[in-house]
Amino acid sequence: MLLARVEGNVTATRKHPSLDGWRLLICQPLDKAGAAEGTPQVAIDAHGAAMHQKVVISSDGAAARKSVGNNKSPVRWMVIGIVDEP
Amino acid sequence: MLLARVEGNVTATRKHPSLDGWRLLICQPLDKAGAAEGTPQVAIDAHGAAMHQKVVISSDGAAARKSVGNNKSPVRWMVIGIVDEP
Amino acid sequence: MLLARVEGNVTATRKHPSLDGWRLLICQPLDKAGAAEGTPQVAIDAHGAAMHQKVVISSDGAAARKSVGNNKSPVRWMVIGIVDEP
Amino acid sequence: MLLARVEGNVTATRKHPSLDGWRLLICQPLDKAGAAEGTPQVAIDAHGAAMHQKVVISSDGAAARKSVGNNKSPVRWMVIGIVDEP
Amino acid sequence: MLLARVEGNVTATRKHPSLDGWRLLICQPLDKAGAAEGTPQVAIDAHGAAMHQKVVISSDGAAARKSVGNNKSPVRWMVIGIVDEP
Numbered sequence: 001m002l003l004a005r006v007e008g009n010v011t012a013t014r015k016h017p018s019l020d021g022w023r024l025l026i027c028q029p030l031d032k033a034g035a036a037e038g039t040p041q042v043a044i045d046a047h048g049a050a051m052h053q054k055v056v057i058s059s060d061g062a063a064a065r066k067s068v069g070n071n072k073s074p075v076r077w078m079v080i081g082i083v084d085e086p
Numbered sequence: 087m088l089l090a091r092v093e094g095n096v097t098a099t100r101k102h103p104s105l106d107g108w109r110l111l112i113c114q115p116l117d118k119a120g121a122a123e124g125t126p127q128v129a130i131d132a133h134g135a136a137m138h139q140k141v142v143i144s145s146d147g148a149a150a151r152k153s154v155g156n157n158k159s160p161v162r163w164m165v166i167g168i169v170d171e172p
Numbered sequence: 173m174l175l176a177r178v179e180g181n182v183t184a185t186r187k188h189p190s191l192d193g194w195r196l197l198i199c200q201p202l203d204k205a206g207a208a209e210g211t212p213q214v215a216i217d218a219h220g221a222a223m224h225q226k227v228v229i230s231s232d233g234a235a236a237r238k239s240v241g242n243n244k245s246p247v248r249w250m251v252i253g254i255v256d257e258p
Numbered sequence: 259m260l261l262a263r264v265e266g267n268v269t270a271t272r273k274h275p276s277l278d279g280w281r282l283l284i285c286q287p288l289d290k291a292g293a294a295e296g297t298p299q300v301a302i303d304a305h306g307a308a309m310h311q312k313v314v315i316s317s318d319g320a321a322a323r324k325s326v327g328n329n330k331s332p333v334r335w336m337v338i339g340i341v342d343e344p
Numbered sequence: 345m346l347l348a349r350v351e352g353n354v355t356a357t358r359k360h361p362s363l364d365g366w367r368l369l370i371c372q373p374l375d376k377a378g379a380a381e382g383t384p385q386v387a388i389d390a391h392g393a394a395m396h397q398k399v400v401i402s403s404d405g406a407a408a409r410k411s412v413g414n415n416k417s418p419v420r421w422m423v424i425g426i427v428d429e430p
Binding site: 174175234248 | 353358386387417
């Protein structure tokens with residue numbers, strides 16, 4: 001699981017049908033000082049993360065498929081928590 | 087899942103039979119500013135992505151095997167969406 | 173599995189319910205000289221690792237799901253050992 | 259899946275028995291310009307790839323285990339195609 | 345699978361019980377010239393690899409769990425071969 005910051009979202013009219021209705025967020029992994037590090041991941045989100053919010057994301061495909069309710073879905077990364085910030 | 091740009095394609099006469107008839111695209115992962123970052127992935131594509139188009143790709147082997155209809159296929163990465171561009 | 177140092181923890185009020193009650197540690201992977209290398213992973217911990225302690229972490233989702241007792245959990249990385257230090 | 263160039267091979271007298279009789283190729287991932295990028299992977303090969311040839315490799319363990327015919331094998335990366343070159 | 349050099353070992357009194365009795369080696373991935381590249385992996389070893397020896401390591405969790413004989417183990421990386429050296 002990675003600590004990441006929401007940096008945007010992706011709109012795709014043509015996509016795998018299992019992704020219909022899901023937000024696809026561009027999540028930038030962060031180093032321990034909060035700076036960007038590594039390639040952004042595109043993740044689905046059911047928690048309502050806002051732009052620039054810090055989140056925890058996970059690459060677990062099995063759990064993501066259960067979230068979208070489609071066991072043939074190619075979905076993998078998902079937002080699994082919104083980090084509390086002061 | 088990664089945001090990527092299609093940068094070419096691979097032709098391979100000798101290949102795993104499950105890949106027959108599939109386009110193999112060279113997909114360059116992008117950072118949040120749209121610049122190339124990290125090693126390109128070779129992905130199958132059923133959405134008809136064009137050269138230089140932005141796509142979302144996923145590493146999910148289970149879904150990719152279902153797409154090619156062969157549960158012994160070594161396929162993993164696939165294009166799962168074409169990003170809308172203005 | 174990676175050698176890592178605990179560099180902090182994440183608090184997330186909104187999160188996947190399977191993570192309730194689990195510590196989420198920010199674990200910085202280390203190179204062979206003990207210097208930080210690569211992106212930190214967020215890992216669950218049942219061993220009571222302290223701040224700045226060296227740990228071994230694993231990305232195995234199947235084992236992590238068994239640890240949290242929820243086979244739909246998106247959890248992946250977990251602390252699997254605390255490194256002995258002189 | 260990665261585009262890679264064969265850069266050598268590994269000989270290991272002591273190895274997991276499922277690897278007996280398989281070539282173990284050192285495959286250097288390539289960027290879109292064909293330059294080396296990232297850490298080489300050791301892959302099994304059933305296609306007869308030659309030194310310096312370009313190949314496509316996949317990390318799929320399930321397919322690799324079926325290729326070696328041993329469902330306890332730790333094998334993962336395999337050559338899945340030989341790239342046509344002019 | 346990665347070509348790596350054994351650079352040390354980890355001692356952990358507190359660890360997942362499935363790791364009891366297993367050596368945990370710090371394995372530094374190598375580039376094609378034999379130089380260190382990337383983050384070291386901690387791997388179990390049943391082949392008796394010595395300090396500074398070159399090995400092949402694999403991330404396959406299913407095979408590693410069979411090796412330790414515990415299907416709940418979080419173990420992933422293991423030494424799967426010792427490279428012959430002149």
